[in-house]
Amino acid sequence: MEKQLDYAVAQIVKLCAIPSPSGFTKEVEAHLLEEFRALGFKPTQTNKGSVLVDLGGEGNALVLAAHVDTLGAMVRSISANGRLALTKIGGYPENYIEAENCTVHTRTGKQYSGTILLKNPAAHVNPEVNNTKRTLEKMELVIDEKVSTKEAVKALEISAGDFVSFAPRTVVTKSGFIKSRHLDDKASSGILLALAKWIKEEKLPLTRKVYLLFTTYEEVGHGGTSGYPADVKEMISVDMGAVGDDLETDEYKVSICAKASKGPYDYDVTTRLIELAKKLALNYAVDIYPAYGSDADGALLAGHDFKHGLIGPGVAASHGYERTHLDGLENTLRLVKEYITTKK
Ligand SMILES: [Zn+2]
Structure with missing residues (x-):
């Protein structure tokens, strides 16, 4: 696990250093393409710049989506x-x-x-x-x-x-905190890169078809509206977990969002995420985000017939100078890995 986390943090630091406000993401797209090719995958791109990676597996296709555009x-x-x-x-x-x-x-x-x-x-x-x-x-x-x-x-x-x-002002402390302007959503982008590396190196057996999608217009609302292969049935946005008053998420947890601004996430997807978090004894929280729209919401609003969910590491002071912790990255990585490698 330490190896995967070290790689995730190194990627997060690299991603945060690449300027990528929505609409200006060519450099970060190129970085993803290069990184996935180096890991042995064959990434492709949609017309508007999203990067799609086929991780393998068969049937009941799932998309795990993060966004690499920023404020x-x-x-x-x-x-x-x-x-x-x-x-x-x-x-x-x-x-x-x-x-x-x-x-x-x-x-x-x-x-x-x-x-x-x-x-x-x-x-x-x-x-x-x-x-x-x-x-x-x-x-x-x-x-x-x-x-x-x-x-x-x-x-x-x-x-x-x-x-x-x-300026991203990225800092990684000895105590395991990661601070940067752009942890939303480069923290989870790093987690998904680490997941792909883990799958490739350890030949993790996938129990279903899994794609990764890195979108480039999330912060302006239409990142997740297009770019899905025809066989996709389910989508989980891996985006920042909200931290604040009356929420239980903190920087050490994986946050499972039951409802955000556009309404509740899919019952079965959310319940299974909670069950797996319990089974693995992860440090997790189930929360309602009062002011939050994800790429998964965008996909459904655009008319895609997906089951959908939203999880991510707790990111404090979101859309400001943000902070998360290695523990939050680890709990999120463990949960997504479990989700795609265990049978229902
Ligand atoms: Zn985000």
């Missing part, structure tokens, strides 16, 4: 003073990106570093800093170039429509 922003306009106004990609409170280092990716292939700040942010100058509600209208991206006019910024080939990625 981010896009340049909305260039101000007369050379600062950049932003529009969000995905949903998050603005105070979670204040003072964050970021990168502007121009359509011509250039990259510029910068920082997202409140306008007039100096505490020695602006007595209203503490009283100002953080909204994008009150904030701006200051790029690390000697520019103070719109024309000078345009000369750098920066334009409206350029993607902005946030």
Whole structure:
């Protein structure tokens, strides 16, 4: 297990380091293709960029889906003073990106570093800093170039429509915590990579057909709407477990979601996940997520006739500076492995 977890963490660190706001995921897609080929699989891609991997097995096909797109922003306009106004990609409170280092990716292939700040942010100058509600209208991206006019910024080939990625600030502590902006959903993407490696190396016998799907538009809602092989009957989103008031999930557990914003998950899938977690004596929680939509919800809303479920490692402070723990990764990996290697 240690071997699988080490690989999962190494992959999570690599994935978090690749900028991939929804709509800007080519590099992370290429990384997945390369990694799965190195593991001995034959990954394919859908037209919109999802990466599909056939893990083998026969009958009653299941898709395990994670997403590799993240929150981010896009340049909305260039101000007369050379600062950049932003529009969000995905949903998050603005105070979670204040003072964050970021990168502007121009359509011509250039990259510029910068920082997202409140306008007039100096505490020695602006007595209203503490009283100002953080909204994008009150904030701006200051790029690390000697520019103070719109024309000078345009000369750098920066334009409206350029993607902005946030610094991941990934940290792995000796005590087993993993912190990063993008654990949603790169933590579970790392878990699914580790699952594939485990299957290949130990020749784990699959009791059904299993596909992995890595989607690229989850944070904007349509990641899971398409890209499924015709034989798929069931889908489990392996995405972050929500942590917060009145939920039992924490960073050490695998979270089994019984209901999220779009309603309950499939009864049989959810119940079997709970039974297997009990059987393995995993550290797990069953929770209701009050403000959460998964790729599995997206698939059903798009009209796919799947049984569906949602599990994942507990990720605290989601859509901010997120944190999980090796224990959460281990409990999740053990549960998905059991799900595809034991008979009903
Ligand atoms: Zn997610």
